[in-house]
Amino acid sequence: MRLDKFLADMGCGTRSRLKNDIRKGAVAVNGETVKKADLQVSPETDEVCYQGRKLTYVKMEYYMLNKPAGCVSATEDPVHKTALSYIDSVRKDLFPVGRLDIDTEGLLLVTNDGALAHELLSPKKHMPKTYYAEVDGAITPQDIALFAAGMDIGEKRPTLPAELTVLSAGAVFRAEVTVYEGKFHQVKRMFEKTGKYVRYLKRISFCGLKLDGRLAPGEYRSLTKDELALLRAEHKERL
Numbered sequence: 001m002r003l004d005k006f007l008a009d010m011g012c013g014t015r016s017r018l019k020n021d022i023r024k025g026a027v028a029v030n031g032e033t034v035k036k037a038d039l040q041v042s043p044e045t046d047e048v049c050y051q052g053r054k055l056t057y058v059k060m061e062y063y064m065l066n067k068p069a070g071c072v073s074a075t076e077d078p079v080h081k082t083a084l085s086y087i088d089s090v091r092k093d094l095f096p097v098g099r100l101d102i103d104t105e106g107l108l109l110v111t112n113d114g115a116l117a118h119e120l121l122s123p124k125k126h127m128p129k130t131y132y133a134e135v136d137g138a139i140t141p142q143d144i145a146l147f148a149a150g151m152d153i154g155e156k157r158p159t160l161p162a163e164l165t166v167l168s169a170g171a172v173f174r175a176e177v178t179v180y181e182g183k184f185h186q187v188k189r190m191f192e193k194t195g196k197y198v199r200y201l202k203r204i205s206f207c208g209l210k211l212d213g214r215l216a217p218g219e220y221r222s223l224t225k226d227e228l229a230l231l232r233a234e235h236k237e238r239l
């Protein structure tokens with residue numbers, strides 16, 4: 001890897017500024033000041049110091065964010081807070097894997113691993129996403145059957161069969177829904193089709209990964225090795 005890319009990936013500045021810094025002697029590789037931005041370095045074996053500070057190269061990052069309401073699942077937005085604004089990282093190439101509506105809370109995977117994101121979002125893979133929903137109107141056994149059969153929500157094809165489980169009944173019904181695709185406003189539109197209004201929606205599971213219940217809205221943590229292995233195994237299983 002080029003030295004200036006290594007430094008830029010680690011948040012030391014833009015490639016053009018770094019080229020200047022390198023020329024001025026701000027960077028040492030294995031204890032020797034170097035002046036060439038295109039010097040090839042090995043992130044695993046070379047020791048790179050920038051302005052006297054040793055840098056450890058972190059290639060891929062994986063975070064579980066409990067997305068709060070009011071935040072958009074985008075990398076940039078002129079008005080709203082973005083999912084990325086909650087994550088404290090030097091990496092500039094992080095992005096959220098898929099989208100949740102602005103008013104939806106819950107599990108959003110944030111990473112810079114484009115290959116994994118591509119696999120998890122592939123419409124061919126039918127990866128499960130589970131939501132906790134609070135709904136105005138009584139959920140009936142007919143609704144459960146409609147969700148299970150797949151519904152026409154105005155797309156080219158009906159939705160894939162989805163699992164709807166009632167957790168509690170009352171003025172507001174509490175339910176869990178698992179869908180196997182990611183159509184725009186899918187859960188809300190499926191309920192709307194049965195005459196119900198979703199007043200609260202939270203994603204509690206994504207491609208086998210479960211939201212850590214200790215994360216308050218707006219909090220995040222890195223995935224554990226086991227969670228990452230699970231995500232990788234989940235999408236491989238669905239090849």
Ligand code: URA
Pocket residue numbers: 099100101102104184185186187188189201
């Ligand atoms: N379905 C919705 O309606 N909204 C979301 O944010 C996710 C799934």
